[in-house]
Amino acid sequence: xxxxxxxxxxxxxxxxxxxxxxxxxxxxxxxxxxxxxxxxxxxxxxxxxxxxxxxxxxxxxxxxxxxxxxxxxxxxxxxxxxxxxxxxxxxxxxxxxxxxxxxxxxxxxxxxxxxxxxxxxxxxxxxxxxxxx
Amino acid sequence: xxxxxxxxxxxxxxxxxxxxxxxxxxxxxxxxxxxxxxxxxxxxxxxxxxxxxxxxxxxxxxxxxxxxxxxxxxxxxxxxxxxxxxxxxxxxxxxxxxxxxxxxxxxxxxxxxxxxxxxxxxxxxxxxxxxxxxxxxxxxxxxxxxxxxxxxxxxxxxxxxxxxxxxxxxxxxxxxxxxxxxxxxxxxxxxxxxxxxxxxxxxxxxxxxxxxxxxxxxxxxxxxxxxxxxxxxxxxxx
Numbered sequence: 001x002x003x004x005x006x007x008x009x010x011x012x013x014x015x016x017x018x019x020x021x022x023x024x025x026x027x028x029x030x031x032x033x034x035x036x037x038x039x040x041x042x043x044x045x046x047x048x049x050x051x052x053x054x055x056x057x058x059x060x061x062x063x064x065x066x067x068x069x070x071x072x073x074x075x076x077x078x079x080x081x082x083x084x085x086x087x088x089x090x091x092x093x094x095x096x097x098x099x100x101x102x103x104x105x106x107x108x109x110x111x112x113x114x115x116x117x118x119x120x121x122x123x124x125x126x127x128x129x130x131x132x133x
Numbered sequence: 134x135x136x137x138x139x140x141x142x143x144x145x146x147x148x149x150x151x152x153x154x155x156x157x158x159x160x161x162x163x164x165x166x167x168x169x170x171x172x173x174x175x176x177x178x179x180x181x182x183x184x185x186x187x188x189x190x191x192x193x194x195x196x197x198x199x200x201x202x203x204x205x206x207x208x209x210x211x212x213x214x215x216x217x218x219x220x221x222x223x224x225x226x227x228x229x230x231x232x233x234x235x236x237x238x239x240x241x242x243x244x245x246x247x248x249x250x251x252x253x254x255x256x257x258x259x260x261x262x263x264x265x266x267x268x269x270x271x272x273x274x275x276x277x278x279x280x281x282x283x284x285x286x287x288x289x290x291x292x293x294x295x296x297x298x299x300x301x302x303x304x305x306x307x308x309x310x311x312x313x314x315x316x317x318x319x320x321x322x323x324x325x326x327x328x329x330x331x332x333x334x335x336x337x338x339x340x341x342x343x344x345x346x347x348x349x350x351x352x353x354x355x356x357x358x359x360x361x362x363x364x365x366x367x368x369x370x371x
Contacts, residue, residue, distance in 0.1 A: 110194050110308065114202040117188035121166065121206060124186055 012078040013068065019061045026057035049094065134237065136163035137212040138229065141199040141290070142220025143170040146179055149220055153183040159226035160216060160233065166206070167220065168199040176220070196290070197311030204299040204306070216293040224291045228331040232293035241324035242298045244284070244316070245291035245331035248273075268348040272313055272355055279359045280320040284328055287313045291331060298324055301368055310358050317362045 014022075033050050036042035060067050060083070071082035138156045142149055149167065156165050167180040171193030180187050188202050200217065207215050216233045218224035228245055235243035248269070272287040290312055294302075301322050307314040319326050 110198045113190045113192065113194050114198060114205060117168070117190045117202050118206045118209070121186050121188045124181070 023061035030054040138163045138216040139166040139203040145220035146174040148222040155226040170199040197308040201306040204303040236293045240327040242294045246286035248285040249330035264345045264348040271352045
C-alpha cells in the first residue's frame, strides 16, 4: 500500500526556473494576442481560445500543485510529460478546428464566386435583350 | 426543350472560338455558355465576341466549381437539359449532341466514354500515355465496384444531363474530383446513368502530362474519395 502511494506521487516536478520562464512566456503570449486584436490582425472570436490557453499556462506556473494533480490523475510520474501531452492534445484539437473553419470558408468563397459569375451572365443577357428592343 | 450547352474553360484562347462554333453547329437551338474558370488570357473576351454567354469565376476554383456554376445557372433559368464539353477542343460537339439525345430518351445523366468501344472505324482510337491508361483502368475499376455498374471512362467531362441530375449536383459537387465522384453520387441517388461510346480528339493546344507518381497519387485519392462517398448519406431525388 505504501509503495503504491509512493509511486502515485509525481517524482519529476517543474524547477523554479522553468516556472518563472513559463510565467513570463504566458504573459508575453497574452500581450501578443492583445496587440494582434488591437491592430485588427485577429478577430476577437478566434482570440478567446488563445487567451484561455495563456491563462492556463500562467496558472500552471503559479500553482504547480495543479500540474502535479493533473499528472497524478493521468497516472504519469513526470509532470513535464503530463504537460506535454495535454498541450499536444489541445493543439491537435485546435488545428483540426481550424481545418474545419478553412474548409467551410473555402466552400463559402466558391459559392460567392459562382454567384458573381452567374450575375455576370444575367447582366450580359439583359444587355442583349436591351439591344434587341 | 430548353437546352444549354456549356463549356468549362481555363485559358483556352486558342481553341474557344472553334469550340463555340462547333457547338452552335451541332446542337442547334441550344444556348451556349462558357464558364471561364479564372482565365488570365482572352478566353472570356473571345467567347463573348463569338456570341456565347460567359460566366466568369473571379478566380480559379477548379473544374468542379465551374460545372456546378453552370448547373445552378441552368436550374435558375429553366433549362431542361445541359450538355457539356471541354474548352480545349478535345470533345466534338457532334458527340455531345448524341449524349443529349440519350437524355431526351430517358437517361438522367449520359457520359461520353473514349474506351467503351470504337464508334467510327475511320478514326483512330483515342491514345494516351501508359501511366494515364493505368490510372484510367484503376479509376474505372474503383467506380464500377462502388456503383455496381460498368464505367470505362470515369474522368470524362463530356456529358449531358437533365434537371434531376442538375439538382443533385447543384446541391453538392466535389470540387476536386468532380467527374469521378459525381458518377458514384448519381448512381447512389438512383439516377439513370448511361455511358455512351464516343470519340474524342487528341489535345490541340496545351499539355496534359501525368506521370506515374501523380497517377499513383490520384488513384489513392480516388480510393479515399470513393470510400467516403460510400459512407455519405444518400441524396434522394424524387
